[in-house]
Amino acid sequence: MAGVVVFAEVKDGRLKKASREALSIGRKLAQTAGGDLVAFGVDRAAAEEAGRYGAKRLYVAPLTAYTTGPFTTALKQLVDQVKPSIVLLAGTSNGRDLAPRLAARLNVGVASDVDRLEWTGGKLRARRPVYSGKAFATVEVSSTPAMATTRPNAFTAEEAGGETAEVVQIAGPASDDKVKLIETKTAEAEELTIAEADIIVSGGRGLKEATNFSLIRDLAHAIGGAVGASRATVDAGWIDHQHQVGQTGRVVSPNLYIAAGVSGAIQHLAGMSSSEHIVAINKDPEAPIFRVADLGVVGDLFQIIPALTEAVKKAKAH
Amino acid sequence: MNSVVCIAQVPDTEARIKIADGRRIDETGLKFIVSPYDEFALEEAIRVKEAKGGDVTVVSFGPDRVQQALRECLARGATKALHIKGESGSADALGIAKTLAAAIRSVPHDLLFFGKQGVGTDNSLVGPMVAELLGYPQLNVVTHLEVGEGKITAHREIEGAEEILEASMPAVITAQKGLNEPRYASLKGIMAAKKITIETKTLPDLGLQESDIHHQRVTVVALELPPEKSGGRKIDGGDAATAAKEILKYIREEAKAL
Numbered sequence: 001m002a003g004v005v006v007f008a009e010v011k012d013g014r015l016k017k018a019s020r021e022a023l024s025i026g027r028k029l030a031q032t033a034g035g036d037l038v039a040f041g042v043d044r045a046a047a048e049e050a051g052r053y054g055a056k057r058l059y060v061a062p063l064t065a066y067t068t069g070p071f072t073t074a075l076k077q078l079v080d081q082v083k084p085s086i087v088l089l090a091g092t093s094n095g096r097d098l099a100p101r102l103a104a105r106l107n108v109g110v111a112s113d114v115d116r117l118e119w120t121g122g123k124l125r126a127r128r129p130v131y132s133g134k135a136f137a138t139v140e141v142s143s144t145p146a147m148a149t150t151r152p153n154a155f156t157a158e159e160a161g162g163e164t165a166e167v168v169q170i171a172g173p174a175s176d177d178k179v180k181l182i183e184t185k186t187a188e189a190e191e192l193t194i195a196e197a198d199i200i201v202s203g204g205r206g207l208k209e210a211t212n213f214s215l216i217r218d219l220a221h222a223i224g225g226a227v228g229a230s231r232a233t234v235d236a237g238w239i240d241h242q243h244q245v246g247q248t249g250r251v252v253s254p255n256l257y258i259a260a261g262v263s264g265a266i267q268h269l270a271g272m273s274s275s276e277h278i279v280a281i282n283k284d285p286e287a288p289i290f291r292v293a294d295l296g297v298v299g300d301l302f303q304i305i306p307a308l309t310e311a312v313k314k315a316k317a318h
Numbered sequence: 319m320n321s322v323v324c325i326a327q328v329p330d331t332e333a334r335i336k337i338a339d340g341r342r343i344d345e346t347g348l349k350f351i352v353s354p355y356d357e358f359a360l361e362e363a364i365r366v367k368e369a370k371g372g373d374v375t376v377v378s379f380g381p382d383r384v385q386q387a388l389r390e391c392l393a394r395g396a397t398k399a400l401h402i403k404g405e406s407g408s409a410d411a412l413g414i415a416k417t418l419a420a421a422i423r424s425v426p427h428d429l430l431f432f433g434k435q436g437v438g439t440d441n442s443l444v445g446p447m448v449a450e451l452l453g454y455p456q457l458n459v460v461t462h463l464e465v466g467e468g469k470i471t472a473h474r475e476i477e478g479a480e481e482i483l484e485a486s487m488p489a490v491i492t493a494q495k496g497l498n499e500p501r502y503a504s505l506k507g508i509m510a511a512k513k514i515t516i517e518t519k520t521l522p523d524l525g526l527q528e529s530d531i532h533h534q535r536v537t538v539v540a541l542e543l544p545p546e547k548s549g550g551r552k553i554d555g556g557d558a559a560t561a562a563k564e565i566l567k568y569i570r571e572e573a574k575a576l
């Protein structure tokens with residue numbers, strides 16, 4: 001009984017970044033827990049990339065679009081066969097859908113949305129930001145296997161230079177007669193989502209009106225980041241809820257978070273204060289956002305953001 | 319059409335968190351609220367009842383203080399309430415799910431509503447676990463719901479897109495913000511709620527062993543406050559071009575982005 005199984009999700013022919021991160025921490029855990037790192041997926045084309053991130057084998061189930069039932073059955077079969085010590089899923093929509101269902105079927109524990117993981121004393125030890133970043137919990141999962149979902153961007157995706165993973169075809173589960181996927185609608189054309197982005201540029205009520213979000217979009221576009229928003233702007237209908245950062249939006253931890261015209265209410269800070277680098281632009285020197293900012297700029301966003309967008313474009317052109 | 323709504327009572331999101339014994343939060347003087355996503359879950363169940371009739375039963379597992387949360391739900395329009403007494407704080411998500419699943423078995427239901435996460439501990443585990451334990455389909459992170467004859471259609475939020483799913487009943491739905499606009503309790507509702515008795519049960523009443531619920535599988539070994547952020551540099555952005563240059567320098571040299 002050993003090894004680590006990682007659910008490897010593919011998008012547009014590549015492993016999702018969050019899955020590459022899960023494989024990377026999975027490889028480290030396998031070094032201490034013993035056994036191999038293996039991946040579970042539905043796309044054999046991922047074998048080469050999974051191998052580079054350290055997976056020895058890629059178990060492929062004959063499934064296509066994600067639905068809970070068949071994916072749970074397939075992954076359960078694999079776990080029964082491989083008997084891993086650890087099962088990891090990236091904390092994507094599908095990972096968060098599948099992990100609890102599988103855990104209940106296996107009668108095992110899950111640590112959710114973790115940003116640190118180690119294997120110690122035969123148990124999986126995980127750190128989780130809780131109470132909207134106001135505290136960190138360390139939890140221990142003592143079941144076999146121990147499961148966790150990894151917080152996107154919290155772990156570094158590192159190639160291990162491995163050979164292409166060996167593809168092992170596994171049996172297909174019966175189709176699900178209880179749930180049917182009717183349609184997938186893409187919300188906004190190819191916009192980078194805040195969940196996985198390395199850079200986020202967020203706008204708040206300081207933007208004054210909906211159309212001024214174009215300033216934030218332009219900067220995000222120039223810098224290669226995603227567009228974030230405060231709840232006040234979402235509630236005002238200026239932007240879709242998918243962009244909301246904070247306690248009742250997404251909790252994000254990108255490398256760079258730029259907030260403009262955001263006051264920094266506790267529920268907003270909850271969603272972004274664990275970002276690696278924080279820049280805040282606000283005309284009020286007392287705005288609470290400055291308490292978490294590494295670089296605070298006291299000034300008018302309508303002047304500074306366009307100037308910054310230009311400067312970024314120029315820098316990129318060189 | 320009968321619905322059950324599972325209600326988690328959580329610390330007020332505005333509250334300052336203090337830590338006791340290095341592993342749990344200090345509850346003295348702490349204000350508790352109905353977890354914000356559970357409000358969307360409750361509202362949706364009430365709307366289904368208004369359209370199709372039936373009961374809305376709210377269920378919460380926890381110490382005596384959760385009765386306050388159940389009362390609030392009754393005042394908003396739930397018709398029945400069940401309090402499962404016990405130290406939910408020493409259960410992991412699966413322990414809570416087993417307790418709720420056992421309780422739900424004896425309550426007539428077509429739809430089970432949960433929040434997509436309990437705000438604070440943010441596990442996003444309990445709803446799908448109950449679905450598995452009862453063998454029901456799960457519709458997670460739902461922003462729109464239509465209840466038809468013998469089946470439901472739900473919109474599920476995923477990264478940058480939305481899925482439209484159809485499921486048989488009974489089914490588990492976990493509510494996302496946007497599903498509806500929760501109502502406030504009316505004075506009439508508050509008065510009516512006072513006449514409803516909250517039913518109480520213990521773990522043994524449900525045929526459960528404490529040992530399967532408490533201190534199993536996942537245990538919290540430490541709870542710590544994050545290190546104080548030392549506050550960064552603050553600069554005057556009076557001159558936009560200079561400020562932009564400073565920010566760009568920071569982005570390149572310190573964040574190493576670009």
Ligand SMILES: Cc1cc2nc3c(=O)[nH]c(=O)nc-3n(C[C@H](O)[C@H](O)[C@@H](O)COP(=O)(O)OP(=O)(O)OC[C@H]3O[C@@H](n4cnc5c(N)ncnc54)[C@H](O)[C@@H]3O)c2cc1C
Pocket residue numbers: 109110111112128130137139323324325326327353355356377378379380406407409410411412414418431432433434435436437438439440441442443444445536538541
């Ligand atoms: C700091 C801390 C960290 C923890 N980490 C983990 C962990 O990683 N894994 C783990 O398994 N357990 C963990 N626990 C144990 C945790 O108490 C339980 O998982 C449980 O409280 C559910 O937490 P949640 O609200 O985050 O659940 P979620 O799964 O996020 O809750 C979803 C929904 O389930 C319903 N629900 C949840 N709890 C109840 C309840 N008591 N009564 C009625 N309905 C309810 C509500 O509708 C809620 O919206 C942790 C506890 C603490 C204090």
Ligand SMILES: Cc1cc2nc3c(=O)[nH]c(=O)nc-3n(C[C@H](O)[C@H](O)[C@H](O)COP(=O)(O)OP(=O)(O)OC[C@H]3O[C@@H](n4cnc5c(N)ncnc54)[C@H](O)[C@@H]3O)c2cc1C
Pocket residue numbers: 203204205206207229230231232233244245246247248249250260261262263264265266267268271281282283284287299300301302331354
């Ligand atoms: C239960 C609950 C959950 C919540 N969840 C969230 C959440 O998930 N996310 C979230 O963001 N909020 C959340 N909130 C709301 C939160 O409390 C705040 O109301 C909200 O974050 C404020 O948004 P804002 O910063 O855009 O607006 P404001 O607080 O109005 O701030 C606007 C800022 O813009 C600045 N400004 C104005 N003009 C300019 C200018 N020309 N140049 C530069 N700066 C300017 C002002 O100085 C001000 O600081 C929640 C609240 C509750 C009660």
